[in-house]
Amino acid sequence: MGYFGNIWDGIRTTAQGLKLTTSVFARAVTKGSYTLQYPEENLPIDPVTHRGIHEYDVDRCISCEACAKACPVDCIYIESAPDAKGKPTKGKVSVMTRFDIDYSKCLFCGLCVPPCPSECIQLGARYSLPGHTRDEMVVHFHEGGYPVAEKTDHAKKMIEEFRAEGLYAKKRAERAALGIPTLRPADG
Amino acid sequence: MTPVPPEGSVPVAASPAALAAASAHGHGLGAEGFDPESGHMILNMGPSHPSTHGVLRIVLEMDGERIVRATPDIGYLHRGMEKIAEAYGYNKFIPYTDRFDYLAPVANNVGVAMAIESVVGIEVPPRARSLRLSCAELGRLHSHLLGLGCFAMDVGALTVFLYCFRERESIYDFMEALTGARFTVSWTRVGGCARDVPPGWIEGVRRFVQGLPGRVERDVEKMLTTNRIFVDRLKGVGVIPKDVALSYGLTGPVLRASGVEWDLRKERPYLGYEEYDFDVPVGEHGDAYDRYLVRIEEMKQSCKIILQALDRIPEGPITVEDHKISLPVKRSVLTNMEQLIHQFMVVTEGPELAAGERYFGIENPKGELGFYVVTDGTGKPMRLRVRGPSFVTLSCLPHVLKGAMFADVVATLASLDFVMGECDR
Numbered sequence: 043m044g045y046f047g048n049i050w051d052g053i054r055t056t057a058q059g060l061k062l063t064t065s066v067f068a069r070a071v072t073k074g075s076y077t078l079q080y081p082e083e084n085l086p087i088d089p090v091t092h093r094g095i096h097e098y099d100v101d102r103c104i105s106c107e108a109c110a111k112a113c114p115v116d117c118i119y120i121e122s123a124p125d126a127k128g129k130p131t132k133g134k135v136s137v138m139t140r141f142d143i144d145y146s147k148c149l150f151c152g153l154c155v156p157p158c159p160s161e162c163i164q165l166g167a168r169y170s171l172p173g174h175t176r177d178e179m180v181v182h183f184h185e186g187g188y189p190v191a192e193k194t195d196h197a198k199k200m201i202e203e204f205r206a207e208g209l210y211a212k213k214r215a216e217r218a219a220l221g222i223p224t225l226r227p228a229d230g
Numbered sequence: 231m232t233p234v235p236p237e238g239s240v241p242v243a244a245s246p247a248a249l250a251a252a253s254a255h256g257h258g259l260g261a262e263g264f265d266p267e268s269g270h271m272i273l274n275m276g277p278s279h280p281s282t283h284g285v286l287r288i289v290l291e292m293d294g295e296r297i298v299r300a301t302p303d304i305g306y307l308h309r310g311m312e313k314i315a316e317a318y319g320y321n322k323f324i325p326y327t328d329r330f331d332y333l334a335p336v337a338n339n340v341g342v343a344m345a346i347e348s349v350v351g352i353e354v355p356p357r358a359r360s361l362r363l364s365c366a367e368l369g370r371l372h373s374h375l376l377g378l379g380c381f382a383m384d385v386g387a388l389t390v391f392l393y394c395f396r397e398r399e400s401i402y403d404f405m406e407a408l409t410g411a412r413f414t415v416s417w418t419r420v421g422g423c424a425r426d427v428p429p430g431w432i433e434g435v436r437r438f439v440q441g442l443p444g445r446v447e448r449d450v451e452k453m454l455t456t457n458r459i460f461v462d463r464l465k466g467v468g469v470i471p472k473d474v475a476l477s478y479g480l481t482g483p484v485l486r487a488s489g490v491e492w493d494l495r496k497e498r499p500y501l502g503y504e505e506y507d508f509d510v511p512v513g514e515h516g517d518a519y520d521r522y523l524v525r526i527e528e529m530k531q532s533c534k535i536i537l538q539a540l541d542r543i544p545e546g547p548i549t550v551e552d553h554k555i556s557l558p559v560k561r562s563v564l565t566n567m568e569q570l571i572h573q574f575m576v577v578t579e580g581p582e583l584a585a586g587e588r589y590f591g592i593e594n595p596k597g598e599l600g601f602y603v604v605t606d607g608t609g610k611p612m613r614l615r616v617r618g619p620s621f622v623t624l625s626c627l628p629h630v631l632k633g634a635m636f637a638d639v640v641a642t643l644a645s646l647d648f649v650m651g652e653c654d655r
Contacts, residue, residue, distance in 0.1 A: 091410045092406075093409070093410035112321075114326065151325035152411075153325065157577040159570070196564055
């Protein structure tokens with residue numbers, strides 16, 4: 043191969059190598075790039091099946107602690123206000139004073155969801171919970187401010203019943219009497 | 231070529247002085263890193279080394295570039311998994327099994343669920359069986375794709391790694407659609423599966439699996455199989471002869487690359503593997519290159535199995551009807567007192583399994599993943615022992631690395647394709 047043959051070989055192989063790069067570049071320019079600017083843009087996720095941060099309804103919760111017992115890492119902490127005899131209230135009348143989930147422990151395995159008899163806890167579509175301390179990883183669900191669990195038919199039916207009977211307002215008032223704020227009410 | 235040890239010989243270990251020198255001086259470099267007795271250099275590899283696939287530390291005693299002794303130091307990822315199983319019970323243990331071989335979480339899920347079921351002889355419905363089989367094979371593709379990608383990357387071919395990850399991304403998407411999580415799927419339950427497949431899932435997997443062998447040929451094999459650098463780097467490296475592989479109890483692709491045709495899917499069929507048509511690839515020389523070839527061929531066979539399985543997924547339930555073991559359907563719990571009690575008992579006490587004990591092993595991507603389960607009639611196992619393939623694979627490391635060049639350590643480690651999450655448990 044002569045001097046010019048070498049030069050031609052260099053040009054030819056460079057062009058060959060750049061063919062893939064140029065084609066991808068051209069696609070990115072004309073049709074948009076493959077990448078996402080993450081904090082501003084997000085990949086679409088399925089809101090029904092995704093196993094993200096929980097959705098919960100503090101008013102429908104009967105504090106049966108089934109979810110806490112099903113949890114493989116014991117990251118759910120439940121307390122309800124005592125009744126006249128000093129025992130924690132259970133069932134439809136219970137007033138939640140604490141429903142914390144420690145997301146520094148949570149595995150998002152979904153074992154807490156099927157046991158719930160009032161279907162008030164579900165895994166939701168949110169997955170971002172940034173914070174600087176471990177305390178910020180604990181979400182106080184009893185204060186509200188998080189999406190309400192309403193994925194199933196039974197949950198929707200219960201919400202309607204609760205609205206009709208005015209139980210949302212009643213429980214909110216009972217919690218307020220115990221000094222627990224409601225950041226965003228469950229009945230909208 | 232590593233010599234075969236004589237009958238009854240004990241695996242080599244670093245001398246006490248060498249180990250003391252290595253552990254006393256952290257990184258093991260500098261003047262203190264020399265074994266005063268022999269003048270050999272003590273070199274710590276890991277625990278944070280990109281090629282150790284996790285947190286494996288190897289204390290290498292070296293004479294120049296040659297390795298005199300190699301002592302793996304494991305346990306950095308120990309989480310006490312077996313004790314967790316005894317403390318938390320059957321269903322609660324399943325999310326933990328995602329963290330064994332975290333490159334094929336769904337295969338571990340299937341393994342532990344089947345082991346627990348085998349103690350009392352629970353037969354899952356045919357639909358759950360076929361789905362479990364398809365997902366276990368997807369797990370194999372999942373693991374081998376990463377195994378090949380990291381293998382190529384460790385010996386210097388980064389592009390293959392990216393191509394393999396593109397394929398893995400599709401498997402993540404299928405897992406996300408099926409279970410709601412991309413990686414830690416926690417998909418099986420004692421007596422069935424957590425969720426049924428969404429619409430269109432089977433067609434999606436079929437399209438992906440049909441195209442995969444072609445893409446592997448184009449993107450992986452074309453770049454590596456006849457690549458002179460790759461072949462020269464791997465042929466005759468990390469040789470495990472047949473008898474050594476058998477004496478160490480190796481399983482999976484590492485054993486098959488050494489020329490032993492042993493695959494639990496053929497030898498002790500479970501999940502109905504005997505009904506499927508597939509071959510077990512076997513290597514000849516037991517070197518790193520053969521292990522690469524075996525994994526490539528296994529992926530093609532997995533694709534073949536998945537295609538057959540997807541064609542015969544029957545309709546029907548995905549959990550057993552006995553609700554003392556599996557959770558009842560939610561609608562019946564809300565209307566039926568008996569089912570509510572069953573649900574309460576399964577959640578708080580755990581599935582009701584009669585007393586018994588059984589060892590059950592499945593062919594995981596890395597080898598035989600076995601569970602020895604002792605039940606005592608309560609909701610928690612009395613003992614759950616895990617036999618992880620990576621731990622056994624790593625046990626032959628002192629033998630394989632003895633006499634090798636230092637640069638071959640990385641190639642050998644990558645070709646053994648172990649994962650520390652399962653080794654340390």
